[in-house]
Amino acid sequence: MNKRATIGDVARIAGVSTATVSRAIHTPGIVTESTRKAVQDAIAETGFTLNIAARTLRQQRANAVLVLVPDIGNTFFSEILAGIEKVASAAGQTILIGDTAGEDRRELAFLDYLINGRSDGALLLNGRLPQAVAERIAARRGGLAPIVSVSEALDPQVVPHVGIDNRAAADLATTYLVERGHRVLCHLAGPEGNILTDQRKSGFNDALDRAGVPAFHLIQGDFTIQSGMAAAEVLLSLDPRPTAVFSANDEMAIGLIAALAMRGVRVPEDVSVIGFDDISFAQATIPPLTTIRQPRLEIGETAMRTLMGLIGAVEAPDGPDLLEVELMERGSVAAI
Numbered sequence: 001m002n003k004r005a006t007i008g009d010v011a012r013i014a015g016v017s018t019a020t021v022s023r024a025i026h027t028p029g030i031v032t033e034s035t036r037k038a039v040q041d042a043i044a045e046t047g048f049t050l051n052i053a054a055r056t057l058r059q060q061r062a063n064a065v066l067v068l069v070p071d072i073g074n075t076f077f078s079e080i081l082a083g084i085e086k087v088a089s090a091a092g093q094t095i096l097i098g099d100t101a102g103e104d105r106r107e108l109a110f111l112d113y114l115i116n117g118r119s120d121g122a123l124l125l126n127g128r129l130p131q132a133v134a135e136r137i138a139a140r141r142g143g144l145a146p147i148v149s150v151s152e153a154l155d156p157q158v159v160p161h162v163g164i165d166n167r168a169a170a171d172l173a174t175t176y177l178v179e180r181g182h183r184v185l186c187h188l189a190g191p192e193g194n195i196l197t198d199q200r201k202s203g204f205n206d207a208l209d210r211a212g213v214p215a216f217h218l219i220q221g222d223f224t225i226q227s228g229m230a231a232a233e234v235l236l237s238l239d240p241r242p243t244a245v246f247s248a249n250d251e252m253a254i255g256l257i258a259a260l261a262m263r264g265v266r267v268p269e270d271v272s273v274i275g276f277d278d279i280s281f282a283q284a285t286i287p288p289l290t291t292i293r294q295p296r297l298e299i300g301e302t303a304m305r306t307l308m309g310l311i312g313a314v315e316a317p318d319g320p321d322l323l324e325v326e327l328m329e330r331g332s333v334a335a336i
Contacts, residue, residue: 083300127152170203228255287331
């Protein structure tokens with residue numbers, strides 16, 4: 001009882017091979033439930049814990065994955081990070097979260113982890129890849145661990161991507177408004193130069209072109225609640241005034257609804273609003289926000305499995321890189 005329990009001890013008590021114990025710990029989805037339970041019971045009985053340092057030396061891996069986000073305080077990323085952590089934890093991987101704040105200097109500092117061996121790979125949720133790193137990947141120079149972009153796509157020829165079809169999802173949201181009789185629409189867009197902004201704006205235009213609805217307005221926001229609130233005054237000054245707004249994310253939609261309420265403008269009686277993302281607060285607005293739901297937990301899980309496949313830690317998933325969205329009908333859109 002005084003010596004450290006080994007994986008061999010766990011295998012003996014569980015009645016399986018050490019390879020099966022390893023699979024049950026690192027990739028539990030590929031073993032049967034009964035085997036997984038037998039291994040878990042044996043681990044509990046022996047008090048076995050992974051010796052991460054020894055495994056790292058044997059595998060010549062850091063057993064850590066870098067995750068870059070542009071704003072750690074943004075609620076949009078919480079479920080994606082939860083999905084990443086769920087898969088990473090089951091595989092014995094450590095997550096290193098880097099908040100880049102949109103700064104090249106910070107991004108480059110974090111991405112040095114991929115060169116110096118402190119990270120086996122990276123998941124980029126920031127939609128940016130410093131030019132020096134992109135050139136290194138394109139030139140296929142060695143010494144750089146695998147990278148997967150998440151949510152905000154980079155060049156798929158350079159970096160594999162996991163997310164949704166933002167253009168098609170924006171088309172779905174706008175078509176929903178058109179089918180309810182709205183003909184003068186407004187798009188509350190994200191920040192200029194952002195790939196999500198461009199894709200969702202394109203989807204908005206696609207739906208209007210197909211429906212033969214030429215009249216629309218555009219208000220530039222920056223994905224924050226504050227820019228949604230600021231958009232209310234602009235919206236009310238437009239002529240003709242839109243009867244419906246497609247917001248490029250939920251935070252701006254929430255800010256817009258709040259600011260309109262303060263001005264005595266009712267949603268959806270006076271103007272309909274549809275959002276994008278389905279963050280947790282979308283159901284708590286008055287009225288509850290109709291929006292496009294991104295499967296953020298599944299995006300995080302798929303991204304982590306994809307990266308681990310590139311690292312060689314597990315078999316790469318066969319699933320699609322682009323996951324399906326869902327239109328959540330609530331109370332912020334009315335027919336006219």
